[in-house]
Amino acid sequence: RGGHHEGLTLAVQVIPFGEDQEMVLARDITQLERLDMMRRDFVANVSHELKTPLTVVSGFVETLIDGDEDFSVEDRRHFLELTLSQSQRMQRLVDDLLTLSSLQSGDAPRGEEVVDVQALVQGVLNEARLLSRGRHEIVCEQGPAAAIVGSQKELYSAFSNLVSNAVRYTPEHGEIRVSWSVLEDGSGRFAVEDSGIGIEPQHLERLTERFYRVDQGRSRETGGTGLGLAIVKHVLTRHNAQLGIASQPGTGSCFTAHFPVRRLRLPG
Numbered sequence: 001r002g003g004h005h006e007g008l009t010l011a012v013q014v015i016p017f018g019e020d021q022e023m024v025l026a027r028d029i030t031q032l033e034r035l036d037m038m039r040r041d042f043v044a045n046v047s048h049e050l051k052t053p054l055t056v057v058s059g060f061v062e063t064l065i066d067g068d069e070d071f072s073v074e075d076r077r078h079f080l081e082l083t084l085s086q087s088q089r090m091q092r093l094v095d096d097l098l099t100l101s102s103l104q105s106g107d108a109p110r111g112e113e114v115v116d117v118q119a120l121v122q123g124v125l126n127e128a129r130l131l132s133r134g135r136h137e138i139v140c141e142q143g144p145a146a147a148i149v150g151s152q153k154e155l156y157s158a159f160s161n162l163v164s165n166a167v168r169y170t171p172e173h174g175e176i177r178v179s180w181s182v183l184e185d186g187s188g189r190f191a192v193e194d195s196g197i198g199i200e201p202q203h204l205e206r207l208t209e210r211f212y213r214v215d216q217g218r219s220r221e222t223g224g225t226g227l228g229l230a231i232v233k234h235v236l237t238r239h240n241a242q243l244g245i246a247s248q249p250g251t252g253s254c255f256t257a258h259f260p261v262r263r264l265r266l267p268g
């Protein structure tokens with residue numbers, strides 16, 4: 001027996017004892033139910049995300065098989081290019097899903113490496129320049145030499161998701177500022193600031209949810225999976241770091257990762 005009461009879900013169990021007495025056990029399963037709902041939503045989302053590119057791929061291949069004689073070399077090439085880009089989209093999605101699942105399972109090697117932050121920043125900066133293809137002004141403010149104790153692979157993926165978002169959500173000629181700094185109290189801060197489209201305040205709270213997007217079209221057009229910030233959030237949590245988001249629609253956004261003193265190693 002169960003019951004709903006003011007948003008609570010209770011699992012109620014009646015256990016008879018003695019002659020004519022019974023004991024009533026009520027457990028609050030609101031949380032369990034919410035988790036189950038989230039799991040169902042997630043499966044539905046993944047299926048939906050895969051369905052669209054799969055439909056496109058099989059559609060194009062079918063067209064090519066059926067009408068092979070009717071198409072010019074250029075037509076055929078065009079279909080194949082579209083097929084390739086949809087396959088790459090599925091590939092990115094599956095890669096991000098695997099990354100997320102290994103971050104969540106908790107058994108991925110946390111890897112207590114000593115990660116050189118300046119090298120990490122240089123790496124993601126190069127990636128940003130490649131992605132931008134000269135369309136943005138990309139500035140770097142490199143702070144003092146420091147190391148973060150953690151996983152190089154995970155940190156790289158978090159930082160690179162933040163810079164790739166900055167590139168993807170900033171129109172041509174915009175500015176992207178990538179910076180690393182050590183604060184007065186000895187904690188560290190990695191920041192990516194852009195002069196892009198920005199985010200309305202009502203969305204900020206939900207951005208790190210899996211598949212939450214402000215604008216579905218823009219995210220997909222630019223190759224987004226909707227999982228980037230969920231990955232960032234998990235990586236930072238595993239490193240005791242805090243994600244900060246400040247944004248103004250039409251002006252730009254600033255994403256920061258704040259690492260506590262105990263995660264940092266400074267030379268000397």
Ligand code: ADP
Pocket residue numbers: 161165166169194196197198199207208212213214215219220223224225226227228229230253
């Ligand atoms: P996506 O693959 O859709 O970019 P993310 O999880 O990385 O997924 O980001 C979630 C959403 O947050 C994006 O769809 C976008 O609406 C918004 N967003 C993320 N970064 C930025 C940014 N730098 N500027 C504006 N909007 C952003």
